[in-house]
Amino acid sequence: MVYLTRKAEFSASHYYSSPDFTPEENLRVFGKCNNPNGHGHNYTLEVTVKGEVDPRSGFVVDLKQLKEVMHREVLDAMDHRFLNKEVPEFFTKVPTTENLAIAIWQRLKTKLQTASLHRVRVYETPDLFVDFYGED
Amino acid sequence: MKAHLTRRYLFSASHRLHSPQMSADENQSTYGKCNNPHGHGHNYALEVTVSGPVDARTGMVCNLVDLDNYVEREVLSRYNLENLNTLQEFAETVPTTENLCVGIFEIMERGFLPAHLEKVRIEETMMNSFEYTGQNEPHR
Numbered sequence: 001m002v003y004l005t006r007k008a009e010f011s012a013s014h015y016y017s018s019p020d021f022t023p024e025e026n027l028r029v030f031g032k033c034n035n036p037n038g039h040g041h042n043y044t045l046e047v048t049v050k051g052e053v054d055p056r057s058g059f060v061v062d063l064k065q066l067k068e069v070m071h072r073e074v075l076d077a078m079d080h081r082f083l084n085k086e087v088p089e090f091f092t093k094v095p096t097t098e099n100l101a102i103a104i105w106q107r108l109k110t111k112l113q114t115a116s117l118h119r120v121r122v123y124e125t126p127d128l129f130v131d132f133y134g135e136d
Numbered sequence: 137m138k139a140h141l142t143r144r145y146l147f148s149a150s151h152r153l154h155s156p157q158m159s160a161d162e163n164q165s166t167y168g169k170c171n172n173p174h175g176h177g178h179n180y181a182l183e184v185t186v187s188g189p190v191d192a193r194t195g196m197v198c199n200l201v202d203l204d205n206y207v208e209r210e211v212l213s214r215y216n217l218e219n220l221n222t223l224q225e226f227a228e229t230v231p232t233t234e235n236l237c238v239g240i241f242e243i244m245e246r247g248f249l250p251a252h253l254e255k256v257r258i259e260e261t262m263m264n265s266f267e268y269t270g271q272n273e274p275h276r
Binding site for chain 1: 138144185194199200201
């Protein structure tokens with residue numbers, strides 16, 4: 001088994017507010033992130049896939065295909081967007097880095113042809129990242 | 137759904153690697169420049185990884201403010217801008233980054249309750265880093 005990781009960057013804005021909380025609770029739990037005008041980050045996405053090395057191509061996965069899937073499923077939908085207003089997953093869910101990693105996993109998992117998804121890592125800043133390994 | 141969250145912190149400290157169980161010559165041959173009796177320092181980067189189910193209401197594994205406050209109070213304020221050899225935990229133990237990793241893991245495990253502790257990773261320089269996942273933790 002060989003693991004391969006591809007990186008991508010995207011920039012997006014968001015804010016944190018849960019419909020389950022009162023305005024006061026939202027402010028207490030989420031602090032500055034609760035500002036409804038939003039704020040932004042430069043996100044770094046790392047997608048790790050795993051598989052056996054194909055004896056003919058020497059590849060775990062066709063990198064071009066992986067790049068295209070990441071662009072189509074993630075970057076086209078999220079880059080330079082307001083996550084709460086433009087990405088359907090976050091119409092109802094809070095766009096935390098945790099939920100972003102889960103949403104990206106769900107967007108990618110059925111789209112990869114040869115390799116299987118191992119990990120989605122999302123850096124919100126260089127000091128904070130979330131790893132998601134699937135729903136088990 | 138379970139996710140892993142990693143937060144990175146910086147602190148600076150000095151240390152000297154010297155084992156009371158070795159002769160002066162052995163210390164010198166084992167630790168080299170790090171055995172200099174005057175000590176030397178590093179800018180350490182600490183990464184703390186916690187895991188847990190993502191809370192359906194908050195979308196979080198744990199509140200970062202709680203994690204930051206705990207690490208600031210129990211770890212950074214203890215080690216930042218200190219000489220590690222002068223601290224109680226390194227009175228008998230050599231303050232290698234391996235031992236520092238285990239010590240910080242134990243501090244986190246003992247008192248940080250909102251999420252499960254997965255890993256403590258410390259970069260001593262850009263060229264080396266150390267990880268500890270606990271005694272019986274499977275390494276991922």
